[in-house]
Amino acid sequence: MAKRASLRTEIHGYACAGFEGVREAFAENFARRNELGGACCIYHQGEKVVDLWGGIRNQATGEPWQEDTMVLVFSASKGLAAMTMALAHSRGWLDFDARVCTYWPEFAQQGKEATTVRQLLAHQAGLYAFDELVDRSVIADADRLAAIMAAQKPAWAPGTRQAYHAISLGFYEGELLRRIDPQHRSLGQFFQDEIATPLGLEFYFRLPETIPNARLAPLQMPGLVKSIARLPLPMVLAAFNRQSVLYRSLMANPGTLVPLDAETIYARDLEIPSGGGVGTARAIARAYSEFVTGGRELGLRAETLRALAAPAIPPQHGFYDECLHGELQYALGFMKPSANWPFGHTGAFGAPGAGGALGYADPQAGIAYAYVTNRIGGVTGDPRDLALRAAMPVQAPIPA
Numbered sequence: 001m002a003k004r005a006s007l008r009t010e011i012h013g014y015a016c017a018g019f020e021g022v023r024e025a026f027a028e029n030f031a032r033r034n035e036l037g038g039a040c041c042i043y044h045q046g047e048k049v050v051d052l053w054g055g056i057r058n059q060a061t062g063e064p065w066q067e068d069t070m071v072l073v074f075s076a077s078k079g080l081a082a083m084t085m086a087l088a089h090s091r092g093w094l095d096f097d098a099r100v101c102t103y104w105p106e107f108a109q110q111g112k113e114a115t116t117v118r119q120l121l122a123h124q125a126g127l128y129a130f131d132e133l134v135d136r137s138v139i140a141d142a143d144r145l146a147a148i149m150a151a152q153k154p155a156w157a158p159g160t161r162q163a164y165h166a167i168s169l170g171f172y173e174g175e176l177l178r179r180i181d182p183q184h185r186s187l188g189q190f191f192q193d194e195i196a197t198p199l200g201l202e203f204y205f206r207l208p209e210t211i212p213n214a215r216l217a218p219l220q221m222p223g224l225v226k227s228i229a230r231l232p233l234p235m236v237l238a239a240f241n242r243q244s245v246l247y248r249s250l251m252a253n254p255g256t257l258v259p260l261d262a263e264t265i266y267a268r269d270l271e272i273p274s275g276g277g278v279g280t281a282r283a284i285a286r287a288y289s290e291f292v293t294g295g296r297e298l299g300l301r302a303e304t305l306r307a308l309a310a311p312a313i314p315p316q317h318g319f320y321d322e323c324l325h326g327e328l329q330y331a332l333g334f335m336k337p338s339a340n341w342p343f344g345h346t347g348a349f350g351a352p353g354a355g356g357a358l359g360y361a362d363p364q365a366g367i368a369y370a371y372v373t374n375r376i377g378g379v380t381g382d383p384r385d386l387a388l389r390a391a392m393p394v395q396a397p398i399p400a
Helices: 020-032 074-090 117-121 142-151 168-180 187-199 224-229 233-239 245-251 281-292 302-309 383-390
Strands: 011-015 037-044 047-058 329-331 334-336 349-352 358-362 367-373
Touching: 011 020, 020 037, 020 047, 020 383, 037 281, 047 281, 074 117, 074 168, 074 187, 074 281, 074 302, 074 334, 074 349, 074 358, 117 168, 117 329, 142 168, 168 187, 187 281, 233 245, 281 358, 281 367, 367 383
Parallel strands: none
Antiparallel strands: 011 047, 037 047, 037 367, 329 334, 334 349, 349 358, 358 367
């Protein structure tokens, strides 16, 4: 029988003066909001002001969440994957307004000839699903995967509509980066070499075999009834329609659960940039802090940082997302703040993950924020994350 967490969960780490409310909210997540295990880290003007962790790492054994515990963050991975695109832009390898086929000639098939990098990164390319089978064996073979992506027919003309590319986006980013990197590295290897290692981050797109299971937090998924109850009605209907944009983007071929593994908790040596990132809140916040404070350690150019902070550009039919059935804004691989997904000021950029995780940079406030958890919650507006952000003294207002 699984051990139960103490009624008074011990909270580890610290919150600097002025940020004590974040620690209180973090503790209340366990007492009042059904938190199992998690961590929160915040940087302000380049200084780490919050570094908290607590709760249960493994519900089956009762083992506690440790300082170095890592967890899968689903689509919060997209933000760190987008950082590789930003770094490539700063190095002069990538023009956001160039056509994708400029760098990847084989991409110019099936009506994709005019698709720009900016449109692809903003979920406007109509490439949210695959017609050919994409399983683990294909994901592990970059050349096979590239051929399938090059031959994929888009659902609509680029720049006309948007639909969340839940898993596919990262694969397209990875092949694009492999083409423009002089060393032709995968996105995961490039991230480790050029971002994680210089900044001292524990975050992986290709989780090594050497990471022991004892450092990983297994996810606790909600049951089917709870999952459905948390979704708006249009999303519920779409989830049961195998031809819907939502089903094809999130649930099928290869599906958002492909990073999970029955034996090793998470798949090893398998890159899934849009939904398979594994790491700590500390690493996510530190990475975003580099983008808040000018990017000197990574060599980010001011032009790149201005592009990330600029407003999102809507497709012809507006910001309505055909996959998630709501108004959402994306730019350059990141999510941007909107009425349905508010975080930070208008210049902020980041990425939420299904179940509650969130990481973002808010240059105007000087804030870099990350929250991770192993108790999978709702799709948007997770009360645990909202409570943490509402307790920050430096932030944009969070709508009630």
